[in-house]
Amino acid sequence: MNTRAHSKSRGLVLQWKEQRFYVDTLLLTASLGLLLFGYIMVTSASLHLGEKLADDSFYFPKHQLIHIAIGLAAALMVASRPLEFWQKWSIPLLFAGMGLLVIVLVPGLGKSVNGSVRWLNILGLRIQVSEVFKLVAVIFMSSYITRRLELVRRSVTGVLYPLALLGVADLLLLKEPDFGSVVVVMATALGMLFLAGARMWLFIALMVLTGAGGSWLIYSSSYRLKRVLSFIDPWADPLNSGFQLTQALIAFGRGEWFGVGLGSSVQKLFYLPEAHTDFLFSVIGEELGLLGASFVILLFCAIVWRAFVIGRLAARSNKLFASYLAYGLGIWFGLQAIINMGVNMGMLPTKGLTLPLMSYGGGSMIMMSSALAILFRIRSEVVGANLSSARSTVWLRTS
Numbered sequence: 001m002n003t004r005a006h007s008k009s010r011g012l013v014l015q016w017k018e019q020r021f022y023v024d025t026l027l028l029t030a031s032l033g034l035l036l037f038g039y040i041m042v043t044s045a046s047l048h049l050g051e052k053l054a055d056d057s058f059y060f061p062k063h064q065l066i067h068i069a070i071g072l073a074a075a076l077m078v079a080s081r082p083l084e085f086w087q088k089w090s091i092p093l094l095f096a097g098m099g100l101l102v103i104v105l106v107p108g109l110g111k112s113v114n115g116s117v118r119w120l121n122i123l124g125l126r127i128q129v130s131e132v133f134k135l136v137a138v139i140f141m142s143s144y145i146t147r148r149l150e151l152v153r154r155s156v157t158g159v160l161y162p163l164a165l166l167g168v169a170d171l172l173l174l175k176e177p178d179f180g181s182v183v184v185v186m187a188t189a190l191g192m193l194f195l196a197g198a199r200m201w202l203f204i205a206l207m208v209l210t211g212a213g214g215s216w217l218i219y220s221s222s223y224r225l226k227r228v229l230s231f232i233d234p235w236a237d238p239l240n241s242g243f244q245l246t247q248a249l250i251a252f253g254r255g256e257w258f259g260v261g262l263g264s265s266v267q268k269l270f271y272l273p274e275a276h277t278d279f280l281f282s283v284i285g286e287e288l289g290l291l292g293a294s295f296v297i298l299l300f301c302a303i304v305w306r307a308f309v310i311g312r313l314a315a316r317s318n319k320l321f322a323s324y325l326a327y328g329l330g331i332w333f334g335l336q337a338i339i340n341m342g343v344n345m346g347m348l349p350t351k352g353l354t355l356p357l358m359s360y361g362g363g364s365m366i367m368m369s370s371a372l373a374i375l376f377r378i379r380s381e382v383v384g385a386n387l388s389s390a391r392s393t394v395w396l397r398t399s
Helices: 025-054 059-079 083-088 090-103 129-147 149-154 156-175 179-196 200-220 222-232 243-255 280-316 320-344 362-398
Strands: 002-005 012-016 019-023 111-113 116-122 125-128
Touching: 019 025, 019 362, 025 059, 025 280, 025 362, 059 362, 083 090, 083 129, 083 320, 083 362, 090 129, 090 156, 116 129, 125 129, 125 362, 129 149, 129 156, 129 179, 129 320, 129 362, 149 156, 149 179, 156 179, 156 200, 179 200, 179 320, 200 222, 243 280, 243 320, 280 320, 280 362, 320 362
Parallel strands: none
Antiparallel strands: 002 012, 012 019, 111 116, 116 125
């Protein structure tokens, strides 16, 4: 493989035989930064836990390294597929994703953790099926909007039809239960419809209805209502319902500006539950302070920004499917990161969502890596097409 640096618009160019892949260098830097930083923090947050559960301090770091390797391998496979493949198979992928949501609810097949049945064991790897469905939903919405763009912009039916299909999947997610994934899926879909030009009054009405539906789900479920009440005042019951949030807030308070030092967290020592998964950002805040937390936020902002830049570039090249796919991936990635960090900082009720590319876990790592691979592929195809068009224009002018 030959690697050559070209102009700023092309970024890094990877060439294999006759094929060229135009890499977005800033997106690559931010992605690798999150992977490396996340691995370091997972190692710091899990050494004591591995010693207790498996008599091996490096049990979780070794497994996370395997997760990263599998995620990168999956990313290479996904990046090798042209965008036409995902557009062609968008509907079968949607129903396959919904099939997984059904299978995980079958007694004996789905794995239960902390009262939620969200995981399937596939080839020894525990996969959270909601992570698979999030990617599938973005691909489906991109394909649907591309095929029915005028209908989406002019008709109520054109907007409600895809939301109804996703609504069926949301019911299955609620059976797990996984309310956080429902929020991410619907918010991403609504964001994509808004960018596609859905009527403003309809978009506002859907936002109101979605908010009302979410509120009803919270008040109709005792455990969700308990989470919201503990979020409002975690110190009312700091040793029970408010335990996670109070420990996370203590971690941030201890970290102050520059943190207590890498590896020196006290809260991760069996005070802060799920310190290496859902509450990894709290450990970052404690050990590296506001400076470390801000660095993570900056990396996520860079990825979301590049996703929207790539989407706009695709739109200008009249590649609608690529454009809406990039927008959808950017919304999903940013939204999940915001929710996870918001929960850690006490700004949102506990949702059980991982921090993309950073939290411990194989399924999330594979799906997030695959999503970024599609984003890299979009950018490469658009830049490649633009360069080919430019060369053809020059040839016509000189011939």
